[in-house]
Amino acid sequence: MKATRLAIPDVVLLEPRVFGDDRGFFFESFNLRQFHEAIGSSPDFVQDNHSLSGRGVLRGLHYQLHQPQGKLVRVISGEVFDVVVDLRKSSPHFGKWVGETLSADNKKQLWVPPGFAHGFLVLSESAEFLYKTTDYYAPQDEHCLVWNDPSIAIEWPCMGDLKPTLSSKDQTGKSLHYAEVYS
Structure with missing residues (x-):
């Protein structure tokens, strides 16, 4: 397995x-x-999740503040642009983002450690997205960072005239300035 640390080195x-x-x-x-050799630790995964989304669906940017989840994410059908935002106030990368195209063809995976908001945009007709988490889903602890916060300036791939399809929860995401973040 080839492991590459990205511009935010904790994301692999x-x-x-x-x-x-x-x-x-x-x-x-x-x-x-x-996995341990690649990231330097061996987190315990407790839950596997699987989603199916259509072209233009944007899920995120989600995080759990008191029960933070590390996520190992991959795509088994289709293609997505996957994004993580560092929400650790003590990090030199606070408020910065990295993104990667994950697809069934390239078989790449992304390790998203606890302390990050995570989301993805479906680029193909549909995409099946799998991810392992290091803590259980806690809906009462879930937070959402707005996907188009100008202070973060995520460069989402151009989709022409297509506007992303968002859940009602994702439509009410907060900007980084107003979001609760990690210490």
Whole structure:
């Protein structure tokens, strides 16, 4: 597995070794030993999540403040632009973002440590998104950072005239200036 630390070094892009032939392909989507070597720790994953979304759906930017979740994310069908925003007030990268295109074709995964808001935009006709979390979903603790906060200035891929499809919760996300963040 190839591991690349991104511009925010705690966020790690993981690229598995894929073995393919005329029958198809095989790869290890998770190996605890390799994951530990790549990120320097071995978090306990407690929940797996799976979502299906159509083109232009933007989910996020979500985070849990008191029960922060680390997430190992990947796409098994389609393509998304995946984004994380550092919400750790003590971090030199506070308020900064990184984004990566994840797809079924490239098989890349992203490690999103606790302390970050996370979201993605579906670029293909549809996308199936899988992720492991290090803490359970706690709806009473969920927060949402607005996807188009000008102070963060995420460079979402151009979708022409298509406006992102947002949930009612995501439509009411807060700007970084007003959001509760990690210490």
